[in-house]
Amino acid sequence: MLARRAHGSRLVALMLVSVAAFSQQGDFPRKTGVQDPTIRHSMEDLARSATIVVKGDPDWLALTADWIWVTSEDLNHVSQIDPKTNRVTATIRVRKPCSGVAAGFDSLWIPSCGDHKLIRVDARTGALQATIPAGPADSEGGITTGAGSVWLVTFAAGELTRVDVSTNKIAARISIPAGSFNPLFDSGSLWVTSNVGNSLLRIDPETNRLVSSTPVGPQPRFLTAGAGSIWVLNQGDGSVSRVDAKSGKLVATIQAGIPGHGGEIAFGGGYVWATQTEFPLTQIDPTTNRIVGQWHGAGGDSVRFAFGTVWLTDLRGEKVWRIPVPGQ
Secondary structure (H helix, E strand, O other): OHHHHHHOOOOHHHHOHHHHHHOOOOOOOOOOOOOOOOOOOEHHOOOEEEEEEEOOEEEEEOOOOOOOOEEEOOOOEEEEEEOOOOOOOOEOEEEEOOOOEEEEEEEEEEEEEOOOOOEEEEEEEEEEOEEEEOOOOOOOOOEEOOOEEEEEEEEEEEEEEEEEEOEEEEEEEEEEEOOOEEEEEEEEEOOOHHOOOOOEEEEEEEOOOOEEEEOOOOEEEEEEEEOEEEEEEEEEOOEEEEOOOOOOOEEEEEEOOOOOOEEEEEEOOOOOEEEEEEEEEEEEEEEOEEEEEEEOOOEEEEEEEEOOOOEEEEEOOEEEEEEEOOOO
């Protein structure tokens, strides 16, 4: 997510690793999207139930029981959106929030690229609860919660950090393949995409050990869970890989035609939702592994499903859109 993050400031600490080792190989192919005119549409034709102004560069989204949260790295804050009124109702100051934002254990967990730390705040009041010395390895990385812990990659050479939420202390540093950045906790496992290794890693939280690696598409980055599967957005060719969450086997590859830096993927309302610049929304039916709708035009970068609707950021337009499920 946030295409600019991939080209913007990288953390100085990561320079301990050779830049060449983690550079992307060549330019991304041109985004073509899907060509079927029955499912390809203009963003101008996509119905919206609300357009919410969020100043700065609205980017990473997170969900709690009562709110939608969205980061703005340029303005050093995280905004709270009330889904009852579709208005920004509060902001939390965080220096350059990046690399995702996660909700869990009655808190928001916000990686800071400005302070190179993990910030914990109360999800109800926004009060600071802890500052943890676990900075993100990559501004386009991610963060997740599960098994009494918060998980994020803290070193590009291959270090996954586990934070104990009861103590706010680092509980484990787990060795993973270099160039792996984006974690997701689901089905009792910790899954991490290896952007360099073109694979999906599975870590057992009981042992803190890597137990399997599944080949997926080129340069996998963002991932989500739903319908018994892990869904991976591959930046290299813009495809979506579906991996069975029990067996860890690749079961489908869906050609969406949306390669490039940034983007994101989410599950909800019975569909998989992917976003990229130029193609802000792609709708995938998990019962058929087929794209049933794709919208091209301005907008996009982060997507979530909550409160019965799709929430989609317009990074460059300083907006968050609330979108009814197309076709329903």
